[in-house]
Amino acid sequence: MAQISKKRKFVADGVFFAELNEFLTRELAEEGYSGVEVRVTPARTEIIIRATRTQNVLGEKGRRIRELTSVVQKRFNFPENTVELYAEKVNNRGLCAIAQAESLRYKLLGGLAVRRACYGVVRFIMESGAKGCEVVVSGKLRGARAKSMKFVDGFMIHSGQPTRDYIDNATRHVLLRQGVLGIRVKIMLEWDPTGKVGPKKPLPDNVTILEPKEEDIPVPAPIALPTAAPVEQSVEAPVATA
Amino acid sequence: MVFKYIVEHMEPELDEWSELEYANILQKVGQNRLYLTHVHPDLLARLPERIGPNSGIISTTKAVLELDEVDPAKVILLDPSATQPLEPSDGENFKWLLFGGILGDDPPQDRTKELRKLGFTTRHLGPVQMTTDTAVIVAKHVIEGKTPLDKLEYVDRPEIRLGKKETVELPFRYLVKEGKPQLPNGLLELLKKSNEISLV
Numbered sequence: 001m002a003q004i005s006k007k008r009k010f011v012a013d014g015v016f017f018a019e020l021n022e023f024l025t026r027e028l029a030e031e032g033y034s035g036v037e038v039r040v041t042p043a044r045t046e047i048i049i050r051a052t053r054t055q056n057v058l059g060e061k062g063r064r065i066r067e068l069t070s071v072v073q074k075r076f077n078f079p080e081n082t083v084e085l086y087a088e089k090v091n092n093r094g095l096c097a098i099a100q101a102e103s104l105r106y107k108l109l110g111g112l113a114v115r116r117a118c119y120g121v122v123r124f125i126m127e128s129g130a131k132g133c134e135v136v137v138s139g140k141l142r143g144a145r146a147k148s149m150k151f152v153d154g155f156m157i158h159s160g161q162p163t164r165d166y167i168d169n170a171t172r173h174v175l176l177r178q179g180v181l182g183i184r185v186k187i188m189l190e191w192d193p194t195g196k197v198g199p200k201k202p203l204p205d206n207v208t209i210l211e212p213k214e215e216d217i218p219v220p221a222p223i224a225l226p227t228a229a230p231v232e233q234s235v236e237a238p239v240a241t242a
Numbered sequence: 243m244v245f246k247y248i249v250e251h252m253e254p255e256l257d258e259w260s261e262l263e264y265a266n267i268l269q270k271v272g273q274n275r276l277y278l279t280h281v282h283p284d285l286l287a288r289l290p291e292r293i294g295p296n297s298g299i300i301s302t303t304k305a306v307l308e309l310d311e312v313d314p315a316k317v318i319l320l321d322p323s324a325t326q327p328l329e330p331s332d333g334e335n336f337k338w339l340l341f342g343g344i345l346g347d348d349p350p351q352d353r354t355k356e357l358r359k360l361g362f363t364t365r366h367l368g369p370v371q372m373t374t375d376t377a378v379i380v381a382k383h384v385i386e387g388k389t390p391l392d393k394l395e396y397v398d399r400p401e402i403r404l405g406k407k408e409t410v411e412l413p414f415r416y417l418v419k420e421g422k423p424q425l426p427n428g429l430l431e432l433l434k435k436s437n438e439i440s441l442v
Binding site for chain 1: 253255257258259345346347348373401407408409410411412413414433436437438439440441442
């Protein structure tokens with residue numbers, strides 16, 4: 001195995017990931033492709049493809065995924081049987097911006113009106129449990145001026161580190177006969193302490209007011225007060241007031 | 243001096259958006275002051291009534307240089323890439339104001355260059371693209387109303403609400419009146435309608 005410097009290795013890994021991602025985005029757009037994960041083990045390299053329609057990615061009796069494996073292996077010069085492709089189903093496609101952008105793209109190409117397509121996507125995203133979403137369709141078509149149509153629902157943040165934690169973005173182009181439109185889908189996820197369908201960290205300006213705990217106030221011991229002459233007095237325990 | 247406004251129609255068809263804008267210009271400049279040139283003969287025959295031959299707009303298939311009554315030395319072409327802004331004093335030396343009837347893209351594709359080749363004196367109306375009707379109205383304010391460009395109130399890229407969860411951003415500069423962008427009559431309906439049709 002040729003030794004390459006660590007810097008070159010990381011750059012090469014990044015380039016590999018970028019090219020693989022771009023190839024799969026174009027190839028598997030119709031299958032709701034959402035992303036890849038590359039795991040390198042000593043024996044083989046595992047490529048996990050996340051998609052909404054895994055059945056189509058696998059193909060008939062696994063034919064398509066075998067074809068994809070062979071393409072990847074030949075292009076990147078992997079030795080035989082050292083690269084494996086797996087398809088994994090996206091657990092909540094309503095919260096994946098890429099999947100929704102592609103879905104909107106196909107709706108528009110299929111002839112659905114802009115308002116109906118976008119409202120449909122917005123509603124599906126909100127029903128999947130998002131905190132907020134924004135769908136923007138922009139561009140110039142023949143016979144009209146350039147414009148940007150924006151459909152929003154729920155809550156959205158725009159600035160700061162929370163945008164990196166909470167927001168999933170995607171942009172896609174849709175090539176129509178009359179011109180090219182740009183689609184931008186922005187989904188704001190809900191806070192999820194378990195970390196499965198949202199970020200674990202709460203929003204920085206989120207204040208939780210805790211209920212006061214029920215407590216028994218301890219009874220203080222009776223204090224003997226100094227007096228001038230010993231006077232017989234009945235000493236009562238002080239009453240605890242809540 | 244009576245100023246005349248020429249719009250050289252540069253789109254292959256005359257769509258509803260253009261129609262709305264030309265009707266708006268007619269309303270603001272008055273009868274027989276707006277020329278619509280370079281209209282295709284087929285299109286000329288079937289112009290909608292409100293911008294047709296009896297509306298007060300002078301429509302012709304001729305291009306601007308072919309018009310006999312126009313003296314090229316007295317024409318100003320409104321061109322976004324001009325170096326000088328339009329000023330009230332320009333009204334003393336020029337009589338004709340020429341605009342490209344273009345349905346603009348964002349960022350603009352500089353389709354005015356086709357008119358620039360013809361060698362007219364050029365002036366600009368500011369750095370931000372305007373719709374044809376806004377450009378004519380602004381030019382009228384400057385030349386006839388003698389108001390300098392920077393004294394007029396504008397809004398850039400207004401976002402217009404079409405519904406409870408739906409807005410449209412128009413990437414152009416518009417004149418403002420009472421805090422609202424001045425849109426041609428019927429544009430709001432056109433925008434709502436265009437979202438309801440299939441794009442295929």
